[in-house]
Amino acid sequence: MDTIRVEGLTKQFPSGWPGRPPTTVLDGLSLSVRQGEIYGFLGPNGSGKTTTIKVLIGLIRATSGTAELLGKPVGDVPTRRRIGFLPESPYFYDYLTAEEFLTFYGHLAGMDRAGLARRVSQLLEVVGLVEARTRQLRKFSKGMLQRVGLAQALIHDPDLVILDEPMSGLDPIGRKQVRDLILGLRDQGKTVFFSTHIIPDVEMICDRVGVIVKGKLLATGRVDELVNQGHTQSVEITCQGIAAERIPAIQALASRVVQRGSHSLIVLPRPDSLEQALAEIRKQGGTLISVTPHKGSLEELFFTSQGPAEQARPVARS
Amino acid sequence: MWSVVVIALNTFRENLRDKILYNLVFFALLLIGASILLADLTIMEHHRMIADMGLAAINLVGVVIAIFVGIGLVGKEIERRTVYTIMARPIRRTQFILGKYLGLVMTLSVNMAVMMAVFLATLWLYRAPVHGALVQAVSLIFVEVLLVTAMALFFSTFSTSTLSASFTIGLFIVGHLTMDLKGIAEKSQSETVKAVTTAAYYIFPNLEMLNVKGQAAVGVGVPYAYQATASLYGLLYTAALLVGACIIFQRRDF
Numbered sequence: 355m356d357t358i359r360v361e362g363l364t365k366q367f368p369s370g371w372p373g374r375p376p377t378t379v380l381d382g383l384s385l386s387v388r389q390g391e392i393y394g395f396l397g398p399n400g401s402g403k404t405t406t407i408k409v410l411i412g413l414i415r416a417t418s419g420t421a422e423l424l425g426k427p428v429g430d431v432p433t434r435r436r437i438g439f440l441p442e443s444p445y446f447y448d449y450l451t452a453e454e455f456l457t458f459y460g461h462l463a464g465m466d467r468a469g470l471a472r473r474v475s476q477l478l479e480v481v482g483l484v485e486a487r488t489r490q491l492r493k494f495s496k497g498m499l500q501r502v503g504l505a506q507a508l509i510h511d512p513d514l515v516i517l518d519e520p521m522s523g524l525d526p527i528g529r530k531q532v533r534d535l536i537l538g539l540r541d542q543g544k545t546v547f548f549s550t551h552i553i554p555d556v557e558m559i560c561d562r563v564g565v566i567v568k569g570k571l572l573a574t575g576r577v578d579e580l581v582n583q584g585h586t587q588s589v590e591i592t593c594q595g596i597a598a599e600r601i602p603a604i605q606a607l608a609s610r611v612v613q614r615g616s617h618s619l620i621v622l623p624r625p626d627s628l629e630q631a632l633a634e635i636r637k638q639g640g641t642l643i644s645v646t647p648h649k650g651s652l653e654e655l656f657f658t659s660q661g662p663a664e665q666a667r668p669v670a671r672s
Numbered sequence: 673m674w675s676v677v678v679i680a681l682n683t684f685r686e687n688l689r690d691k692i693l694y695n696l697v698f699f700a701l702l703l704i705g706a707s708i709l710l711a712d713l714t715i716m717e718h719h720r721m722i723a724d725m726g727l728a729a730i731n732l733v734g735v736v737i738a739i740f741v742g743i744g745l746v747g748k749e750i751e752r753r754t755v756y757t758i759m760a761r762p763i764r765r766t767q768f769i770l771g772k773y774l775g776l777v778m779t780l781s782v783n784m785a786v787m788m789a790v791f792l793a794t795l796w797l798y799r800a801p802v803h804g805a806l807v808q809a810v811s812l813i814f815v816e817v818l819l820v821t822a823m824a825l826f827f828s829t830f831s832t833s834t835l836s837a838s839f840t841i842g843l844f845i846v847g848h849l850t851m852d853l854k855g856i857a858e859k860s861q862s863e864t865v866k867a868v869t870t871a872a873y874y875i876f877p878n879l880e881m882l883n884v885k886g887q888a889a890v891g892v893g894v895p896y897a898y899q900a901t902a903s904l905y906g907l908l909y910t911a912a913l914l915v916g917a918c919i920i921f922q923r924r925d926f
Contacts, residue, residue, distance in 0.1 A: 408925075411759065412759060413756060415925065431763070433762075437760065438760075444757065445752045447686065449689040458678065459757070462675060463762060464762060506757060507757075
C-alpha cells in the first residue's frame with residue numbers, strides 16, 4: 355500500500371482582482387510514496403513543494419485532485435495521530451521550555467502522561483537537547499529550534515513523517531545529524547517524505563526522489579535511475595608519458611583531451627570505448643595514472659528539468 | 673474535549689508568561705490613587721466615587737485585555753505560523769478556536785477575581801458599604817468581557833491584528849450606542865433611515881444592556897430576572913460569534 359498517494363492535485367490561488375486569472379501553484383501533480391522509504395521532494399524555490407505539503411497536512415484545500423495519507427483522505431483527523439510534521443522555518447511557542455513544548459504536543463496527540471514523560475526524555479536525548487530541557491525556546495539557536503521541531507514531529511512515534519526543508523539553515527554538523535535521524539527513522543520502518551532544494555542531501559539519503567518544477571512533477575524514481583536516464587556516463591583517464599592531444603586515435607575516441615605538463619587528461623563520452631583507449635595509450639608507451647567513471651548527477655537533471663530560462667538562475671544551497 | 677483543555681491551558685500559560693496579569697498592579701494603583709485623591713469629598717460622595725471608579729476600572733481593564741489579547745489569540749498563531757504544527761495534530765479546527773477562547777477566559781476570570789478582591793478591599797478600607805448590586809454589576813461586566821473577547825476572536829479569524837482591533841473597538845462603541853439607534857429609528861421621517869437603524873439595532877450587540885454600573889454604585893440593584901435575561905443575551909451573542917469564528921476558521925487556508 356502507498357503511504358502517500360496524490361493524484362491530479364491542482365491548487366490555484368485567486369488573484370484578488372476581478373478579471374485577473376488565478377495563480378496556479380500545483381498543476382495536476384501526481385505522486386506516490388511507498389511504505390518504509392525515504393522520499394525526497396526536490397524542486398527550486400517557488401516550485402510548489404510547500405504548497406503540496408500544506409495540502410497533505412490539511413492546512414490548505416486543493417482546487418482539484420485527490421490526496422491520501424496512510425489510506426485515508428487528507429484532512430481525516432484520527433489519521434493525524436500517525437503523522438509527524440515539521441514546517442519550513444518553524445516558529446514555536448517560545449515561552450515554553452523544550453520539555454513543556456514536547457509535552458504539549460504529546461498531549462495534543464493523545465499520549466498518556468507516564469508514557470509521554472519517558473518519550474520526552476528519550477527524544478531530547480536523540481536530538482541532543484537534554485541539557486537545554488528546561489530552557490525556554492526563545493533562548494534557542496536556529497539549529498536547536500530545528501532539532502526540537504524534529505522532536506515534536508516524532509513525539510507520538512508516527513508512521514509517516516513529513517518534513518518541509520528540514521536541513522534549511524543548519525550548519526554541516528546539524529545537517530548530518532538530521533540526515534542520520536532520517537536514516538534512523540527508515541531503519542525503524544517509518545516512511546519519510548521531505549522537501550528540499552539541496553541536491554546532495556537527496557542524493558545521500560533518499561530511496562526515491564520526485565522533481566517538481568512549476569507545480570508539475572517532472573521526474574520521479576530512484577536516484578540512480580533518474581541520473582542515468584538519458585544521461586551517458588563519461589570516463590576520465592589520466593596518463594603520463596605521451597602527448598595524447600597529438601595522437602589521432604585517442605582524439606577520435608575522446609570528447610576532450612587536455613595536456614598538463616607530462617600528464618594527459620582524456621575524457622571519453624562513452625564507457626564502451628575505454629578498452630580501446632587504454633590499448634592505444636599502452637601502444638604509444640604511456641603510463642596509466644587513473645580511470646574515473648563520471649555518473650550523471652541529480653544536479654544536471656535538476657537544471658535540465660527547469661528549462662533554459664530557469665537554468666540561468668543558480669540553485670541556492672544553504 | 674481533551675484537546676480543547678490542552679489548548680486552553682497552554683493559552684492560559686502563554687498569558688501568564690506574557691505577564692498580562694501585571695495589569696492588576698495598574699488597576700490597584702488606579703483605584704487606590706483615585707480613592708486617596710477623592711478623600712476630600714463628603715463621606716457619601718466619597719463612597720459612591722470609589723464604587724464608581726472601581727466598577728469603571730474593572731470594566732476598562734477587562735475590555736482592554738479582551739480586545740488586545742483577543743485579537744492575537746488566532747491572528748498571532750497564523751502570522752507566526754505556530755498554527756501549522758497544531759493543525760497537523762489530531763485536533764479539529766473548532767477545538768482549536770474553543771481552546772484558545774477558553775484559555776483567555778481563564779486569564780480574564782483570574783484577572784476579574786483579583787480586581788474584585790482589590791475593589792472590595794478598597795471599599796472595606798474606606799468603610800464604604802458593600803452592596804449585592806456591586807456584585808451584580810461586576811457579573812454583567814464579566815459577561816460583556818466574554819462577549820468582547822468573542823468579537824475580537826471572530827474578527828481575527830479573517831483579518832489582520834490592526835483591522836481586528838479596529839473592528840472590535842468599533843463594534844464595542846456601536847454596542848453602547850444601540851439604544852440611540854433605536855431612538856433615531858423612532859424619530860426619523862425617512863423610511864430608509866428607519867429601516868437601516870432598526871436593522872442595526874437588532875444586528876449589533878446591545879452592550880448597554882450589560883451596563884448597570886451607575887445604579888450599582890449608589891447601591892441600587894437590578895431585578896434578578898433582568899440580570900438573568902441580560903446575561904443570557906450576552907452569552908447567546910457570544911456563542912453566535914464563536915460559531916461564526918469556527919465556520920470562518922474551518923474554511924480558511926493557511
